Amino acid sequence: MKEVAAVAGVSLATVSRVVNGGPSVNPELAAKVQDAVQLLGYRHNVAASSLRRGMSASIGLIFDDVANPFFAAIHGGVEEIARARGVLTFAGSSDEAPTRERELAEAFGARGVDGLLIVPAVGGDHGYLQRDVATGVALVFVDRPPRFLDADVVLSDNAGGAALAVDHLVAHGHSRIAYLGDRSEEIYTAAERLRGYREALTRHGLANGLSRLVTPGETGAAIDALVRGAEPPTALISGQNLVTVAALHALHAAGLQERLAHVGFDDVLLADVVKPGLTVIAQDPDGLGRRAAELLFERLDGYAGPARRVVLETTLIARGSGELSATAR
Amino acid sequence: MKEVAAVAGVSLATVSRVVNGGPSVNPELAAKVQDAVQLLGYRHNVAASSLRRGMSASIGLIFDDVANPFFAAIHGGVEEIARARGVLTFAGSSDEAPTRERELAEAFGARGVDGLLIVPAVGGDHGYLQRDVATGVALVFVDRPPRFLDADVVLSDNAGGAALAVDHLVAHGHSRIAYLGDRSEEIYTAAERLRGYREALTRHGLANGLSRLVTPGETGAAIDALVRGAEPPTALISGQNLVTVAALHALHAAGLQERLAHVGFDDVLLADVVKPGLTVIAQDPDGLGRRAAELLFERLDGYAGPARRVVLETTLIARGSGELSATAR
DNA sequence: TTGAAAGCGATACCAT
DNA sequence: ATGGTATCGCTTTCAA
Numbered sequence: 291m292k293e294v295a296a297v298a299g300v301s302l303a304t305v306s307r308v309v310n311g312g313p314s315v316n317p318e319l320a321a322k323v324q325d326a327v328q329l330l331g332y333r334h335n336v337a338a339s340s341l342r343r344g345m346s347a348s349i350g351l352i353f354d355d356v357a358n359p360f361f362a363a364i365h366g367g368v369e370e371i372a373r374a375r376g377v378l379t380f381a382g383s384s385d386e387a388p389t390r391e392r393e394l395a396e397a398f399g400a401r402g403v404d405g406l407l408i409v410p411a412v413g414g415d416h417g418y419l420q421r422d423v424a425t426g427v428a429l430v431f432v433d434r435p436p437r438f439l440d441a442d443v444v445l446s447d448n449a450g451g452a453a454l455a456v457d458h459l460v461a462h463g464h465s466r467i468a469y470l471g472d473r474s475e476e477i478y479t480a481a482e483r484l485r486g487y488r489e490a491l492t493r494h495g496l497a498n499g500l501s502r503l504v505t506p507g508e509t510g511a512a513i514d515a516l517v518r519g520a521e522p523p524t525a526l527i528s529g530q531n532l533v534t535v536a537a538l539h540a541l542h543a544a545g546l547q548e549r550l551a552h553v554g555f556d557d558v559l560l561a562d563v564v565k566p567g568l569t570v571i572a573q574d575p576d577g578l579g580r581r582a583a584e585l586l587f588e589r590l591d592g593y594a595g596p597a598r599r600v601v602l603e604t605t606l607i608a609r610g611s612g613e614l615s616a617t618a619r
Numbered sequence: 620m621k622e623v624a625a626v627a628g629v630s631l632a633t634v635s636r637v638v639n640g641g642p643s644v645n646p647e648l649a650a651k652v653q654d655a656v657q658l659l660g661y662r663h664n665v666a667a668s669s670l671r672r673g674m675s676a677s678i679g680l681i682f683d684d685v686a687n688p689f690f691a692a693i694h695g696g697v698e699e700i701a702r703a704r705g706v707l708t709f710a711g712s713s714d715e716a717p718t719r720e721r722e723l724a725e726a727f728g729a730r731g732v733d734g735l736l737i738v739p740a741v742g743g744d745h746g747y748l749q750r751d752v753a754t755g756v757a758l759v760f761v762d763r764p765p766r767f768l769d770a771d772v773v774l775s776d777n778a779g780g781a782a783l784a785v786d787h788l789v790a791h792g793h794s795r796i797a798y799l800g801d802r803s804e805e806i807y808t809a810a811e812r813l814r815g816y817r818e819a820l821t822r823h824g825l826a827n828g829l830s831r832l833v834t835p836g837e838t839g840a841a842i843d844a845l846v847r848g849a850e851p852p853t854a855l856i857s858g859q860n861l862v863t864v865a866a867l868h869a870l871h872a873a874g875l876q877e878r879l880a881h882v883g884f885d886d887v888l889l890a891d892v893v894k895p896g897l898t899v900i901a902q903d904p905d906g907l908g909r910r911a912a913e914l915l916f917e918r919l920d921g922y923a924g925p926a927r928r929v930v931l932e933t934t935l936i937a938r939g940s941g942e943l944s945a946t947a948r
Numbered sequence: 949t950t951g952a953a954a955g956c957g958a959t960a961c962c963a964t
Numbered sequence: 965a966t967g968g969t970a971t972c973g974c975t976t977t978c979a980a
Contacts (some may be wrong), residue, residue: 302967303960337731337956357694357696366686369710381708538892560864634974949980958971960969960970964965
């Protein structure tokens with residue numbers, strides 16, 4: 291930058307003003323500076339700028355795992371919004387471990403990120419972030435709410451989605467609807483889905499004894515047990531991706547794919563190629579990311595009001611498996 | 620840091636040495652410094668450190684799209700290696716546009732990344748990166764080689780994978796093997812797969828007239844045309860994810876899923892749930908990312924030899940569709 | 949082994 | 965509107 295100033299025959303201050311689109315610069319001088327910039331191939335040093343300004347035009351993203359397609363989709367949504375402001379994104383995986391999440395937050399903080407967008411690791415205490423918030427770091431949680439901290443959060447309507455599935459199956463004549471949920475009850479999304487399922491059953495005046503919490507590996511056995519039980523279900527809701535896939539396997543293996551209605555939570559590729567097509571409750575991860583980024587930038591733009599909670603709708607995509615009638619058995 | 624120095628009763632220099640695990644520090648003083656760090660909740664300012672050192676402990680990743688599961692998997696592999704060194708990753712999407720790729724590279728450069736890991740946008744001239752390389756930025760390309768620049772690159776064995784598919788089908792008695800590839804011939808991976816297919820056919824002494832380049836949307840029509848042709852194929856290789864899914868649709872719609880053997884390039888979720896299970900050529904995106912990160916850090920550690928080219932094996936995963944015999948028709 | 953001080957590159961206040 | 969300059973927080977010779 292010194293060089294640019296020298297070549298353009300102006301002061302450092304002026305160059306800085308031009309580079310940052312400063313308020314009042316003689317167009318003539320500005321042009322000279324631009325030329326010098328071109329000539330020297332000058333590149334702005336954001337590190338130095340950050341040091342002085344205390345803003346880095348970057349934000350940090352913490353996911354369970356950056357390699358997970360669901361989080362990758364969120365990442366994409368965030369990037370879309372961030373890009374429009376020239377903000378770059380750091381991304382890291384917490385591996386669902388609170389300690390690792392905290393390490394990452396520290397590392398991002400040390401790099402002076404302007405904001406943090408976090409899918410909170412289960413079981414963590416997020417009070418440690420209070421400090422960053424105090425220093426002006428914008429903070430938004432995504433997909434799951436934080437614990438011990440009041441902050442903006444963007445969620446999917448998990449309970450509503452599960453209810454949607456129940457309503458849909460009831461509309462197709464089912465009254466014995468089983469639910470295979472994720473074992474880990476502490477997971478917010480899993481708990482919400484189960485809650486939505488239960489409340490919907492109650493609302494329809496249906497019995498509530500057909501839910502099981504499983505690991506993906508236990509899915510097959512759970513289905514076997516259910517269909518051999520005294521009151522076998524005529525429909526199944528699988529509460530999570532991996533469980534859905536495992537359920538599909540089990541149903542195919544048992545030749546039940548045309549006999550047991552099935553709605554899975556979360557859309558999966560090839561869902562429309564299996565027979566029958568898999569009816570799912572789809573989330574909008576891209577929207578989750580976009581919305582979260584928007585809240586984050588509003589904070590950066592000065593919003594200082596109370597924490598906001600945004601809930602995004604889930605939708606049911608009918609493809610066949612969820613439209614099997616209860617009488618088909 | 621100034622505060623820490625004051626509290627610990629030592630100089631800035633000493634604090635810096637302690638914080639960075641400097642070479643020679645009196646354990647006693649070091650302890651005092653650590654205490655002060657704890658007490659004040661001091662956080663290292665990497666931006667300032669970068670400014671002085673010219674190293675930021677961060678690298679930039681440029682993908683077609685961060686939301687794409689394939690790239691997300693690469694991202695995961697990179698992160699695994701980077702994390703071990705305390706290096707953080709920026710990630711951005713080029714949207715397959717050379718200009719946007721370049722903008723991102725500039726933005727990363729302005730933030731002083733130590734290295735750049737790029738999935739090159741098709742049709743771009745990567746000479747512009749020469750400058751970064753000259754200033755010591757480590758550069759590695761992934762999944763596709765760059766143009767007009769000699770740099771480290773990590774690739775999948777696309778041609779080998781396609782050949783694997785042909786060999787497998789030939790072994791199951793097929794001699795009329797069709798190939799549906801991605802329309803865009805400029806895409807390196809697409810071109811390589813087609814080449815692998817052709818060379819394998821030639822090696823087996825088979826005719827070469829059954830390849831078609833399509834968009835996913837054209838897949839169904841292409842399959843129809845092929846099976847209605849004079850010399851209908853008994854087997855099909857789909858060269859890309861979306862084409863594979865479209866092919867699956869078309870085969871199901873035409874009731875051909877048990878009659879036309881099918882091998883898809885790239886593994887997909889639920890591939891083992893469709894009937895028959897989908898045989899695929901699987902890549903190792905995680906390995907691609909890990910290997911690329913390793914090369915990058917070797918450069919950072921001082922390797923200054925010639926550009927390296929690492930090619931990762933692809934593997935065939937048999938699930939049924941690729942094992943249909945030619946006589947089943 | 950420790951400290952003093954210069955400097956990394958850019959910004960913003962204060963003058964002019 | 966423009967320029968001089970202190971300053972951001974840290975690292976690193978150079979001396980002691």
